[in-house]
Amino acid sequence: MAARDYGQYDGITRALELVGERWALLIVRDLLVGPRRYGELAEGLPRIPSNILATRLKELQAAGILRRAPHSRVIVYELTPYGRELEPVVLALGTWGFKAMGDPRDEQVITPDAMTMALRTAFRPLVAADLPATAYAARLGPAQLLVRVDGANLDVTRGDGPADLTFAAGHAIRRLISGELAPDRAIATGVVQVLHGRGDLLDRFASTFHLAA
The missing domain is CATH 3.30.1050.10 (SCP2 sterol-binding domain)
Structure with missing residues (x-):
């Protein structure tokens, strides 16, 4: 079940139901670089509340976008092949957002x-x-x-x-x-x-x- 249901039936709506919640795409962005432990994800997203990070990870896992996997005796989160299909979407969003970037706060x-x-x-x-x-x-x-x-x-x-x-x-x-x-x-x-x-x-x-x- 999607965290948010827009009540419409098309691909864009479904995509937003899966990755449109706050922080979700930033988690995907960091996992596109490589698998990350929970603590590494939290460190890379310093303003995300721990309960929100845990919730988003569960939602993305339930959607088949990421999975938990053992790596060197620890558990990491990594994108599934379905999740990695988001890479061109994330890169395109980065290109589009770059046009509106000013100096950082x-x-x-x-x-x-x-x-x-x-x-x-x-x-x-x-x-x-x-x-x-x-x-x-x-x-x-x-x-x-x-x-x-x-x-x-x-x-x-x-x-x-x-x-x-x-x-x-x-x-x-x-x-x-x-x-x-x-x-x-x-x-x-x-x-x-x-x-x-x-x-x-x-x-x-x-x-x-x-x-x-």
Whole structure:
């Protein structure tokens, strides 16, 4: 039984009954990055009440969108094949929502899983296919990500590692990805700090990851 019944019979209505409740799609967003323990989901969604997280997980499990699975002697939540079909929907919503993003409010945070999905949303595989393989170590607020681009393939993982370019940026990385700020200006104004590697590789990053605002 859906948590909410709109009383209409069509695919969009049914989709909203399954994933339209508050927090549901953000749980799906984080699980698209990979399986997560309950505590990891709670950490990635710092404002979700614990009872709401537990309820949403039960609802999504009952709908066949996610499942509980043993992993290294702990229980994790992971998307089912049916749940993974939501990926293009989530990425399309990210593209659409990006157009309405302004500067963050003081209480809004950047999380590693959210930034991972943002990079997957902005990734342009057709552009990347013509560029040399490149690894970026990106420190985006508290999120530290290793971003590997090899042709049309993108791999984003948490943590550090060998990289051609290491850079730090805050929420204003949005201005680089949108094309509002050119890479050289982003460096000159301190929006992006090059920590290691050639600064001109930021041009390659901006070409590879782009969303028009």
